[in-house]
Amino acid sequence: MTPTYWRSLAQLEERPESRAFLEREFPEGASELPEGVTRRDMMMLLGASLSLAGLAGCRRPVEEIVPFVTAPEEIVPGIPRYYATTMPFRRSAYGLIVESHEGRPTKIEGNPSHPSTLGASSSRVQASVLGLYDPDRSQTIRLKGAPKSWSDFVTAWGQLSEAHAADGGAGLAVLSESFSSPTLARLASGLRARYPRLQWATYEAVSDETRLAGLRSATGRDLDLMLRIDQASVILALDADPLLTDPEMIRHARG
Incomplete structure (x- = not known):
């Protein structure tokens, strides 16, 4: 005996409204466009709306443009x-x-x-x-989470500078990412010369310090690894991606 299934009691009783519901893919009024609007017209309206939205998203922000007093010869609009x-x-x-x-x-x-x-x-x-x-990039100076202006920073730094002029910067600290910029190194050196007791700390969320410390412990010298992938027949990578996350990924990908 083949079992019989039904979706509702109305279907079991074979009511007319239940049969009409099963024969239609969509509810009444959902599969027909309003009278006077064809499918072609609807597609044209949707296409125009998407095109206008795309053009609006490609516009440059509204800015005040000040012309050059003397236009530089090497800059031509539209020429990269x-x-x-x-x-x-x-x-x-x-x-x-x-x-x-x-x-x-x-x-x-x-x-x-x-x-x-x-x-x-x-x-x-x-x-x-x-x-x-990036719209999430820092755009303003903040003090305890509140946005401040550059003039506020100059005023606050002037007060700190006067307060720590006598103690050599005791209690002052600067936190930055690691850097190799000669300009930033020069500024940091000047700040340390003015405030000898100032603390300057660098921090990186992803750092090689642990790996370099392991190499120093194993060899007794400050060394770094230089992989020769072109000379390897088989490469087994454990918790490492030499082609994506390694600092030498471009050289590794080249082989």
Whole structure:
């Protein structure tokens, strides 16, 4: 005997309204467009709405534009400019070529003349330009979570400077990420010279200190690993990704 199933008591009793509901894919009125509007018209309206929304999202922000008193010869609107730069990443540095439009970097590629990249790049390098336009990037100075202006910072720093002029900066501390910038190093050196007791600490969420400490403990010297992937027949990576997260990922990917 084949079992019989039903969805409701109305279906079991074979009521007319239950049969009509089963024969229709959608409820009454949901599968028909209002009278006077065809499917083609509806698709045209939807397409136009999406196009207008896309154009609005591609506009530049409204800004006050001040013309050059003397226009620089090397800047032509619509013509990209290229410059060489270096991007530090943990213990490595990548030589890059940056394409910019009216002073705004838009594309990054490896520098063919730099030994660390030889014209290649990685997904991390390509995505780094997006950080310049990140809406969550810090845009204001904050004091205890409240936004402040540069004039507020100058006033507050002037008060701190006077208060610690006699004690050499005792109790003052600066927290920054690790850096290799000569300009920032010069500023830090000048600040330490003025406040000898000032503490300057650097912090990185992802650091190589533990690995370097292990190498120092094993060899007695400050050394670093230089993998020769091109000479390996089989590579076993445990909790490591030499092609994505390693500082030498571009060189490793090249082989």
